[in-house]
Amino acid sequence: MYAIETQKKQYQTYILCDRTANSQVAIVPERGGLVTRWTVGDRDLLYFDEERFANPQLSVRGGIPILFPICGNLPDNRYTYDGKTYHLKQHGFARDLPWNVVDRNTEDxxxxxxELVSSDRTREVxxxxxxxxxxxxxxxxxxxxxxxxxxPSDDRVLPFSTGLHPYFLTRDKSQLRFLIPSKQYWNQIDGALQDFHGQFDFDLDEIDVAFSQLSSHNAAVSDEAGGFQLKLEYNSPFSTLVFWTVRGKDYYCLxxxxxPRNALNTGERLIRIHPRSSLEMLVRFQVQPL
Incomplete structure (x- = not known):
């Protein structure tokens, strides 16, 4: 049995429920269309910093933020288009703007x-x-x-990159096992290309790496301490998997x-949608017991 509940705290929250499976997803449209919680049974799957979320001046740390029209950051937060320089902060603006609810369904x-549409505010940047x-x-x-x-433009191509930034909750990173479809990654901290053997050094203060040569559209992380595996599937426009975490925090991001970063300047793997055209994409997360 499926249901959608609403809850009003600081923001209106929509809670998707599968009561048969005892699973829920909480979404806050007016705060970037953010997924703030995902539970299956008694297991919380997402990390979420409530204090940062309560302050609209701070970027959200947790849940599943939406990245658009860039992923990562630009040098000096700048890019040039048609001879003009624009300023765009890290990961773009979609995660900060209010989205509108346009449909809901509880059948299958x-x-x-x-929905988020362009506005005078977005056109400034x-x-x-x-x-x-x-x-x-x-x-x-x-x-x-x-x-x-x-x-929706009649005469201008739409260039962008996009992604999701899920924060997965974990209590013991040393018990994580990774199945990532790549043998190498770019270390974003020192700029080096390094071989990947299925594990990370969690004694480092920060890990920030990008897998850009993916051999399939599937990845998985087994949390042996939690007794479950998280599977990630994505379709072909997604070309990069980023892994990020910091020491002392109970999360990792896949x-x-x-x-990659700076695509709006370099053009590397940048998506370009022609006028009056659309592109559909899909990301699927699934959790299963080990």
């Missing part, structure tokens, strides 16, 4: 569809027209995020991106 799953439609679907132990990117 619990789903909520949100990103001079393009766009319409983003994200549909969150909960069914049993699976959370899907369907994404539709539309260019992020599907469509392009």
């Amino acid at each position: 799953c619990a789903s909520l569809t949100l 990103y001079p393009f027209e766009f319409q983003l439609t994200f549909t969150y679907r909960l069914q049993g132990d699976t959370l899907e995020i369907g994404q539709r990117f539309t260019n 992020e599907p991106w469509t392009a």
